[in-house]
Amino acid sequence: MIERTITRRDFLKKTGAAAFVATAGLPLYGQQEEVKKTRVILIRNESVVDANWKIDQKIIDQMMDEAMIKLFDTKTADEAWKRIMKPTDIVGIKNNVWQYLSTPKELENTLKARIMAAGVPEKNISIDDRNILRNPIFEKATALINARPMRAHNWCGVSGCLKNYIMFVPNPPDYHADSCVDLGALWKLPIVKGKTRLNVLVMLTPQFHCLSPHHFDKEYTWLYKGLLVGTDPVALDAVGLKIFEEKRRLYFKEDTPIRPSPKHIAAAEEKHGIGVSNLNKIELIKLGWKEGLLI
């Protein structure tokens, strides 16, 4: 028997045309019942980045500290970091070096400083992207931190936490099929599995739309001035996607679905079981600046 494929009409049946956009990368048949929720922190600060994209280091420090306290229900940020790091850990911070929208240095500084404050020696910490498979720290890492900006992507819809681990395979195109639907499988690789202690999806100046495969277009960025922080990469991507879709609706003034559909996010939950993409199962805690929240 041939397996029936999901078509555009299935989305229309479930949601109606107006909401078609909103469900493009999220589960088609979401659960409504009460379930244990995964926690995601959305923290924003109006002054963290200026119109020239200059980032305030002190504010990034404060935002991360506040997010960590809330994420782990601790009294101090140090306490939160000590919950996820021990002095014997060898820590790889997986950043993203795409020249137009890279992981901010200021955030890298904060992450490194807090990990060191938790007792990890500097020599056991490395920040890397393209060279992680040849980086001795990443090769023997016991803990990973995943930090990158979110942006629209011409082959997988959006690039977020899930996609950031594609450099953990020697041949990334192996995961490009069907709009990168199986990015979730990356998180089950031995070099990765069970090691990621924290994900930070940078939403300071995200790029919500692109028309060309790799070109950056500042016109399609905005000063959202936020960070999404959590332990579940799927949940962070799902929340980020929801914000993108709302932004697109406001910008384009009509339904302009993200293309290709970022179905890897739902698949990471439904097929690979590595996290939660259903917004009903996410406890979203919003901190800080509220204007233009979009979610």
Next chain:
Amino acid sequence: MAPLLILLSFMTAMTDTTMQKFIPPSIDQWGISESTRFYSGDQIFNYMDGAGEVYLAYKFKDLLVQRYASPDKSEILVEIFNMGLPRNAFGIYTYMQGRGPRVDIGQDGENKAGLLCFWREKYFVCIKIEEEEKRATAAVMELGKHIANMIGRDGDRPAILRHLPEGIYLENTLRYFYRYEILNNHFFLAGGNILHMNDSTECTLVRLKQDKSYLLLVQYPNIEQTDSAYNSFMTNYMPDAPEIGVIETENKKWTTCTRHKNFIIVVFDAATKSQGIISLDTIKRRLP
């Protein structure tokens, strides 16, 4: 070295040399700032990540990357993609078109937000600056004209376009492609390949002026593949159609579909049933 390897090396060198001739040593105050880089086939992933798949879906061959810098360190980035055939270059251009105003460079060109894109013959060219600024923008345009001139000749547009009457569709919505992944990037149809598109099918997608509906025209290599694709589409997309090839979909719009020889025509989101049928017939009458 085996003769085949020698031949391949020679061919690569030939391609590189050809594209390198297109780029000048300087333009206005911008001079070449680093050596020219070349990427062939799957090597495109070394230059860009998964986005390289888009170019490969259009049968990309080689890429030349050249950076220019001015004394104040502002940069101009030139990318010349050898797409192998004019229709592939045209296709990748249409994949990206719709960003902004057209410019008279190459066979079709657009320039917006510091990015000039155009195609000519079998080449697709992108020239980019980081910040839009009058002098840099002028240099980009000059560079584009220079490269287009050096390419020297035009390529044929895909023959399938002749079946689309001019004036009935929004020009900057035209997409030309081969694979269903590209269709889904512009108009999500289905998770699977229900129209059996592949590297030997030619497809165009446009939005019609009349009612903003989407018109998809697919040309298959033979009747057998056309019939198979048509049956698959009917089974997967409109199994509940009360009449063959016509259905009102859940968004209260109409989808109509027909086949003619080795072509399939589909109209999505027509405002009315009659408009959907008229749009089909308009195209069908122009088919051989």
